[in-house]
Amino acid sequence: MYFILTLVGLVAGTLSGSVGFGGGMILLPVITYFYGVEIAVPVSTIAQMMSNLSRAAMGWRQIHWRQVAWFLVPALPLTALGAFGFSVVDKTIMTRVLCVCLIVFSVMKVRGKIHLPAGRKTMLVGGGLTGFINGLLGISGPLSSAVFLTLGLSPVAYIVSEATAAAAMHIVKAVTYGKFDLMNMHIFLNGFFIGCAMMLGNFIALRLVSHVNKKPYQRVVACVMIAVSLWLFVTV
Template structure:
């Protein structure tokens, strides 16, 4: 692995960590398209390049979620009771999501991811507030909701915030508590999803050297370690900058990345 490749991965991790801290979002929607671009340029197998990108992105959340939830917990914003009710379903869903993704070809998976990112970017631009509709369901309902959040997160390599936050606010959870509690869900999503990606990719042939299942370890290590360094800086900058305008800019960046994934789907 040449030094230029390492430098690119470290810079990607630094940028992703800063964006995550600044805007309060996970790095999956940034990392997956850029991993796909970088891995394709490196000659990774076309049949598995998106699977590798999603799996490696999800694995990095193991580290970034810890620093995020610690910051929210210090402010007393995490509602652990809600998190614990969602976790059983999330663990099941996050295992199932990569299993589904592993059975999809590159074109379908890239297209699905592109559509998901377009929806997420649209939600960032939308000024309409989520209307609170009801109270949180019981254990069975929370487990079902967790399974849905985990399955979709596992399929696209994201931390689940764009699904879990709207769900909680719809159930009358205050927005700052919903965001903080969503951060606490990132680790179980990443843990179950990463183990599933390792299992489902274990017997696949033709994966690049340095892969454990679908997880490409060199990219995982470089990006995870670099993002940990800059996430606190992004969180600090969030208090000094106009985050609303930055989210608007970021949403349009997501549209560009989504367009690339849709183009990848058409070309595959």
């Protein structure tokens, strides 16, 4: 199990470090298979928090702080609200909702349907929606990536700016989960273990990102997630 989780964490970190999303979409179905969704979401939160913090640190000089700030104004409180919702909803329903969201986001990404106008309004509305879904379901990468792609940033600037915003949301989630007794040392250590593997993947990806064609990576991740999510939906 730990070998599989390490391998998945490395792949998730490499892909998310290359295209700006995909780590959570890969992690959640696998961790859910081993632990169930109630534990998988907090574990994934710790792992993704470490992964995003490492990406932000590796490219901090290229972070676009103003755009990140506009995104986080609505994202942080709605992340906390979504995390509270996760603490009270039925976990079986949560698993199925998670699968449906993964499939919808993946299909939209494959078909190129996630296109948003540039501007402050997109950052505010996109941040709010991303934050709530991130807190509730632990998956928001395609949405936040779509929002930051509207800024027309260079690949590294886009990846590290989105990672900065994502890291802030994951910190809020982790604190909120702790307040509702959804976080303990076992969960933290599992997330830390996977997060270390993701950080290695991030390091590899950010060294290669200037040579990476993002579209094939996005399509591969999306197609894999459609298959995995369908399998998880029918076996839960």
